[in-house]
Amino acid sequence: MCGIVGYIGKREASPFLIEGLSKLEYRGYDSAGIAVINNGELKVSKCKGRLANLEDRIKNDPVKGTLGIGHTRWATHGEPSDVNSHPHTNTNGTISVVHNGIIENYLSIKEWLIKKGYEFYTETDTEVIPNLVDYYYKGDILEAVMKAVSKMEGSYAIGVVTTEEPDKLVAVRKDSPLIVGLGQDEYYIASDIPAVLNHTRDVYFLNDKEFVLLTREGVKILSQDGEEIKKEVYHVTWNADAAEKGGYEHFMLKEIHEQPKALRDTMTSRIIPGKPIQLDDITITSEQIKNIKRIYIIACGTAYHAGVVGKYAIEKLARIPVEIEVASEFRYRDPIIDESTLLIAVSQSGETADTLAALRLAKQKGARVIAITNVVGSSISREADDVLYTWAGPEIAVASTKAYTTQLIAMYIIALFFAQNKGTLSNEEIEEIKREMLTLPEKTEEVLKTKDVVQKFASKNYMHKDMFFLGRGLDYAVAMEGSLKLKEISYIHSEAYAAGELKHGTIALIEPGTAVIALATQEDIYDKMVSNIREVTTRGAKVLGFAFEGHTEIEKTVDLARYIPKTLPILAPVLSVVPLQLLAYYMATIKGCDVDKPRNLAKSVTVE
Known part of the structure; x- marks a missing residue:
């Protein structure tokens, strides 16, 4: 929904914050803002409308400093306006926060804080965060954030800075994406990789309820119990220009024309004439496939429509009953799930809240989960038992195109894999479908x-x-x-x-x-x-x-x-x-x- 960025280093923060937000406008674009600390002072600049409005404001009133956070918004609480824009600060103006997600119990927290003497000026749920952090602040911003988060319910990716400790940036995530970029004597947080790709290719993916402390000397990641966590660095291999328009008038038109390549990439190494279907690191066995009595495909929006095709393909090719469900409805109807159930969770971003909740419910009840997603290291990919990536590359336009067609390919691959293991199709029938699948990129080019x-x-x-x-x-x-x-x-x-x-x-x-x-x-x-x-x-x-x-x-x-x-x-x-x-x-x-x-x-x- 919203996009957040953060920077700490030796350079001016504002240029990166604006650039990073420009890569995240697909996540929200009804308002934008930044907060930068310089010489112990916090300066916030934010306004309603597109990021260009904020850029114009900063040109006329520069925001200086080498530590800062930024936000581009998709409104949930409070209409788009200058005052409701992020970042939000505490009553005393010493702590600033950017937030992606929803604090579900913000009203009760807000009422409690008002009784403690805190004042509120916006209609947002986010404003409770800096004030709650302020309440717990006793000289250690990381400790204060940890205590504040323990009182919050909902989803969040949060970046926090304070004038009391102008050499620290604290971040945490739960159910909302957040990555940490690793540069040379400078470090970043962002909602998605494109925001940092012009500056570093090395990133950490944060898991739920993991905290990160960024200083100019380095990065420390901690669990909610305060124990330090060692993470593997992920090196991004795709180019920064993959997230640029490349001469097309719009990202959507570019991404429509990228579909032949995306289809080829998604089939590469998986569909090979004369060889069995390969599903990367998926570990489900033939015996487990034969014991599946029911499959749920869970998704939202465009991914749901891919799931409708997936239901048809799996039932026709593998002869396993499939139900396709809107993720937001699935877990509220007490679905029948047990160890003989397979759930296929489909999400372009791998962070879709409703799909993630359905996945967790299925796992609690003993089902096996396969994820289909486009984002390596996303929440859904990490929490599923198995994952099949759609190698579509970055999709920036809000309306999904190449993510959808690569999800279709993933569905066909899974259907053929199941048919291969169950023996519901002959080798000749499987080979015919594989041969025809391999012609789809060329035929898509003809359509275009x-x-x-x-x-x-x-x-x-x-x-x-x-x-x-x-x-x-x-x-x-x-x-x-x-x-x-x-x-x-x-x-x-x-x-x-x-x-x-x-x-x-x-x-x-x-x-x-x-x-x-x-x-x-x-x-x-x-x-x-x-x-x-x-x-x-x-x-x-x-x-x-x-x-x-x-x-x-x-x-x-x-x-x-x-x-x-x-x-x-x-x-x-x-x-x-x-x-x-x-x-x-x-x-x-x-x-x-x-x-x-x-x-x-x-x-x-x-x-x-």
Whole structure:
């Protein structure tokens, strides 16, 4: 949700803080601020709006000092405003805090602190933190933070500085991501690697309830009991320019075009013709797979839509019952879980709060957990029994694209791995699917080269307030993702429907001129889907239809047809979603929307 950074060293802190925050705006961008300590004085500069507003303010009123913290916000408590922006300070102005997460018991803490004489000026939950730290401060800022955190409930990644100890930066995390960057006589904290990548490639990943004390001499990591922890340094191998636009107008467009490479990378070493499926360090055995009676796929948003495809693939290929669940609902319905249950947790960031909570519930009840994530060292990857990484590279745009298609590849790999171990498919059948999977990057490149039909449809339909996406089987799963993309970045209301359900009420919404996107890639129900398309065109809908190359008869029932390279129907979602991503992109850009930072949204949802 929010992004935090911190710096201690010998250079001016402000330039790094601003630069680091610019790499984290995908996590929140309704306000920003920094706090820097210089000569025993704390100076805070913060304001509502994009980071550029803060930069302008600092140009006119520089913030000097070699120790500082910064924050870019996605509001949860209190509307975006100058006063509600982070960093927040204690009543006396000696302690400053940046915070990502939610303090669930902040009201009771706030009432207690008010009785102790503390004053509050904002609507945020975060303001209790510096005041609570102040209450416990007796000359040791680390000890005070430890005591304050023990009283807080919720999720948090926190950075703390104080004028009383101007050579220390203290940080801690619980359920929200935080890394420590290791430089030459300078050290950093950040919510994500891109914030520090121009300065260091060596980082520590903090685990829950781990504290870090940064000084100009080094870094010390401690447990909540105060015991020092030795950690392995993680060396980042991808380039800093992977998190830059690289000549594209928007990150989203860049990431759409990066999908062929991301697909190849995710299949590398895992899908090899003539060799068994390889799942990195996954240790689940053939016997354990055969004993699985039920699989839950747990995810949110776009990852949930990947899970819908995963359910279809695992059930069809491995013949294991699969339930796909929205993570935020899963743990509140007392799900049936035991030792014969496998839970697959899907999260781009690996920090999604609801998915992480579902994972922990499943483990408590004895289930085995496999994580699918894009972030090495993330909470979900560390807490799962096994992890399958999607090698998509950094995804900066809030609306997910390459993370989704690589999650699909991960689902197919797991489904084939299970089928291989259970013997539900012959070697010939597995090899056919593998061969076709290896052609997907090239076929995705073909899809990207022919975007004129999508642009044409967008230019004629961007003014619509409502749109509908239709599909059957796997096409319905893709329709849901296409609809979400359109909603996220263009603010056009759209809904996805299983086309066979039209006559059960939905068709009442169709009137002359209604814009409809129809997917018809599932050959066993192709004729039925064409009939469903006729039902809406008969009532005046304007339809953009998608089908495999060679199925030109669809042109008789749609206003515009778009063809994708032919592949196995089970793999069609990887290709058919790409033009829907482009459609959402073009709709949004024509309307003048901020494609990479859509309103009210953030990249990583680390609170419920």
